[in-house]
Amino acid sequence: MESRILAAAIEEFSEHGFAGARVERISRAAGTVDRMLYYYYGNKERLYQAVLEKIYADMIGEQRAFVTSEDPVEGMRQLVLHSWDHYESHPHLVRVLMNENLLRGRHIRQSQQVERTSFPLVETVTALLQAGQARGLFRRDVAPEHVLMTIMSLGFFYLSNQHTCSTWMGGDLMSPARRKAWREHICDVVLSSLAPSAERTAPPARKGGARRRG
Template identity: 75%
Template sequence: KNTASKKTPSRPRARAAAAVEGNAPAPTPLPGGPTRRATTRVPEEQIEHRILAAAIAEFAEHGFAGARIERISKQAGTVDRMLYYYYGNKERLYQAVLEKLYAEMIGAQRDFVLPPDPVAGMRQLIEHAWDHYVANPDLVRVIMNENLLRGRHIRQSQQVGRTSFPLVETVAEILSAGQAQGVFRRDVKAEHVLMSIMSLGFFYISNQYTCSAWMGVDLMSRPRRAGWRAHICEVVLRSIQA
């Protein structure tokens, strides 16, 4: 009688990770022995990374209402129950997507190095914000969808709600330095400058398809993107110059 008991993993997630195990190359079998392909477990961090990457693409393409768990799991190379295991339901997964996108945006803002000259600093900040929108079109599309939902999920997020955005403080710091040097107007508010920068970038990316259609041009061609990048800088800097 076989009295050996089956060993139970110490962590529940170890059992969940087994659902996405991949096949490893089979070892050389012993002569006359049984052959069985060995498996290697995918790390939990890699599983969650794949799920979130697939979820971002799905929510950006179909919005919250149109997104489907089965498409996300298929794209992530896993199974539906893994998504429910990590996130519970579609709404929590969508909130995790929002938090990831905002975390990446905040991280990019923190990487911005403030130059000593306020005019150069404002120009570089405008370019930095524009470049992030261009490089992350899914961010724009997901935020558009969240606004259609009246910001319901972003208000429920404790992670985003308690986080300060470095761009707000950076704009205020650059503007204050420029006002002290007499190169920026003293009656300009930092929040207006920030909203101008964000509006001119966000609108261009979010409306690229309709505007390209009725203007008869490709707004996302390299020359036109470069032209709009320079235009944003010119508009904002002229509006705040002393």
């Protein structure tokens, strides 16, 4: 019963947000009555918090299942694909997180479970980056958090803005061909930015200081 309620709540909150979600619709979709939702979760806010905890738990579970390649370049490529595939196959995750950001993270900050969570993806990115740097395959001047944010941003933005971008770009971004092309593009962007040739160098200092005018 509890799992059915949570599954229905994920659909309801992802479709209508926290403010627009209705307990009666959740209970009807779960095949139960309102009082059972209150029995398990106490109130609507706690149910929404449980939804946040569930989608994060699922994401972390898939991150832990990721197998790192011994080749840092291939490992990073597979990690990018793995992250995109999760976002693409879990549209409710994208929508719920969009809503929670509109709420300025009010509910997720109250979750001790999410607060205690250790994201395996952070450790995986760090390990792959360090391995590649040790072999001279990746730049030495890039931070793991920047790599991680790049991977997440390129996947999340595409899916969260698919409707508006499809309109002004004049094409369906969610067509199979476009999604496949973007999947490969993300890999190219991340790996190209990590290539040693992309390592930043400080601009040469000007000799003699600034030239006076007049």
